[in-house]
Amino acid sequence: MEDKAPSNPRELTQNPLKKIWMPCKNGLPEKHISQRKVCMTNCPTLIVTVGLPARGKTYISKKLTRYLNWIGVPTREFNVGQYRREFVKIYKSFEFFRPDNEEGLKIRRQCASAALNDVRQYLTEEGGQVAVFDATNTTRERRETIIQFAEQNGFKVFFVESVCEDPDVIQENIVQVKLGSPDYTNCNTEEAVEDFMKRIKCYENSYETLDEVLDRDLSYIKIMDVGQRYLVNRVLDHIQSRIVYYLMNIHITPRSIYLCRHGESELNVKGRIGGDSGLTPRGKEFAKKLSQFIQAQSISDLKVWTSQMKRTIQTAEALSVPYEQWKVLNEIDAGVCEEMMYEEIQDHYPLEFALRDQDKYRYRYPKGESYEDLVQRLEPVIMELERQENVLVICHQAVMRCLLAYFLDKTAEELPYLKCPLHTVLKLTPVAYGCKVESISLNVDAVNTHRERPENVDVSRMSEEALLTVPAHQ
């Protein structure tokens, strides 16, 4: 810091949407100060997967990308296989991947280059923070090329290698994701499996795993046997540390996650938001039905989580099983608007109400929270959900939207408008690269609490326009 004469601090103004204090000149905000962003690196990061086919590289890439985007780090994956499929319209057989197939090698190199080019564009021109380069990258030569590319462009590189020799795991992998691949749409199961095994063989001879000695200056994590063991080398910064933590917590054991809201509450029927009220008779009915539903599902070892608000706890009580209360599962704090009806919010805070409709994800209630804040507060829940197996989470509308957005890879724009009606259970089961969703309504009537974005979000709009989409209530 250079010597400076004592100065008067800059005037501060509070951003009306996010309620962030920023310096301003003549009432106008100055250069925007970054609020706490997850990634504290200044240079973008290139994550490079390494491993033979069917080792879960794409599974990891997609999951990691989904997680990073959810916590607010703009991330995109670049799957070289996709580029290859676009280039070589029709996949004939494993012969394409033979190490002596010069034509094939040339095409594959070109595809890798094209992908890296897109990576560069994403990280330098499109505001991307992390790019996941998903390919086998099994030779040191190929990895060296990537390292040089990153150096030239000022990107940090972090390798994620997946090593697995368990034939059962590999077989299951092939069945789950390869059979459905565009490469094998016209083959039957046996043909596809046979061809894919031969494909793997093409890579095996030239596979150079990340070496403890030769690669000791690289930053990487080596995942062995689907997470039994990890080797972590030279974690450089915050984002790499978070990535390692995440990768070490995910697993592929089949399980289901059940999400639902508390039963209908007293404030729900009055059309009031927030608060800490108890269940209505219909809400209690839902709790009973929920208990029956859960029993009928015959779930082994089910963990039940609630928030610390009365309505979720009352709901869980009906299940007659132990449950765990998480404060972080509490509903979004509506600050000065707590326990108000939308009509009252429009009456007392029409500006706030409009700002919220303009950017529902980032809008923070005065003395309250935003969806963006909620996501940050829910991150430990997501991390623990990844660690766990069968879990039932009894929570709240905004909270459930955030959790759902994580599992279904919804954007920040979509998140605050996801439909999470009362008295409906969502059963999420991971399948292949994504998540199967089953929506089960337990047939107990409840008030609708979903308010769609109205057409007019201007601060100058009329009350009727603002209240157009408010659901009916007492």
Add this chain to the structure above:
Amino acid sequence: MEFPHLERMRLRRCDSAASVPQFCNSPTVIVMVGLPARGKTYISKKLTRYLNWIGVPTKMFNVGQYRREAVKIYKNFEFFKPDNEEAMRIRKACAAAALKDVSAYFTKEQGQVAVFDATNTTRERRAVIISLAKEKGYKVFFVESICDDPEIIAENIKQVKSGSPDYVDRDIDEAMEDFVQRIECYKASYMPIDDEKDRKLSYIKIFDVGSRYLVNRVQDHIQSRIVYYLMNIHVTPRSIYLSRHGESELNLLGRIGGDSGLSPRGLKYANALADFIRSQKITDLKVWTSHMKRTIQTAETLGVQYEQWKALNEIDAGVCEELTYEEIQENFPEEFALRDQDKYRYRYPKGESYEDLVHRLEPVIMELERQENVLVVCHQAVMRCLLAYFLDKPADELPYLRCPLHTVLKLTPIAYGCKVESYFLNIEAVNTHRERPRNVNINRDTEEALQTVPDHV
């Protein structure tokens, strides 16, 4: 002492008030492994401090302590020679005594995690621990520290061994020489955890002070958190500066919470802080504030980039926001009394408790561990929580730690702990510290309740 009026609060939080969900029902023994001077005790103490802070009752058992109690005077490294049968017997007895205390800690003191700090360098010794744990239903997690860099080891010996009770009468060079011989005694029989033979065990191997890690079979949540923590700490010298915002308008009025701006004296402090920071000539200082106006205004005068963390916001006093203590006593006398009864766990209605605050601040602590030189401009309750982490203060002391306005605390890790230097920047400010009054009963008089309220406008 049980206070029946806390029942309501207890029901509010049910079983898990700790930041760590109580998924692990079986206690965990963390077993250190490694030659002397590999940082085992450093890691043990730090890990214990962290786990206790996040609400997991943890205790450290250092076998060297037991040995010092059994053998009053340490002569020299010959005690550790592998052919010294007498000594071997003593050392085995000490390890057994420590393990017995571990059991007692779990069964009689509701401990959740025990850190067994010893070399544990032979498979035989580790097998004893594993079989005991199996018998009693404890989980075992090994933490092995491997380092062959002679410079690091020498620095280690200098920093912590020369000050050890074993070398109290020796000068540095003698201590160094004897200790090096001590290490040699262990080397011949040292069997590191074997990736093949021990593949069923749960462990983390730390290589070269964190350059590389090998993690095997993490069983549960707490082990996952421990691994994450161990992978984020480092030993690079640095200092952490903690300060509150400058005196605020609401401070002057004796009101808690809110989002007011700095008073004129507060602004003076901000300028003084800038001068102070400049005079410290810190390389690469990161500056963090909360999202509240008063900390941001304070940071603005520094003229450097700063980062706003919502997690650093002051404790949410819920319905008591912006009230004076007198008003709280008038409007919520029962709440006021409950708070004095258990200030750490007490949660303001529609607000937070110190316990909640700790949970909220955990990512800040994790990032502070990763970083080097940092200045954190925050608030009274927040600063108390952070300070308690660095100075290993228990939950009942935390809410009463003194964090006056206009005072910077400089924390510098040394040896096994933290050096604290306090700098009052000579700008007067109102006192905001309210001591626990003598009478915390809900039927106390108003005067008794307000006895310790500091002066204000």
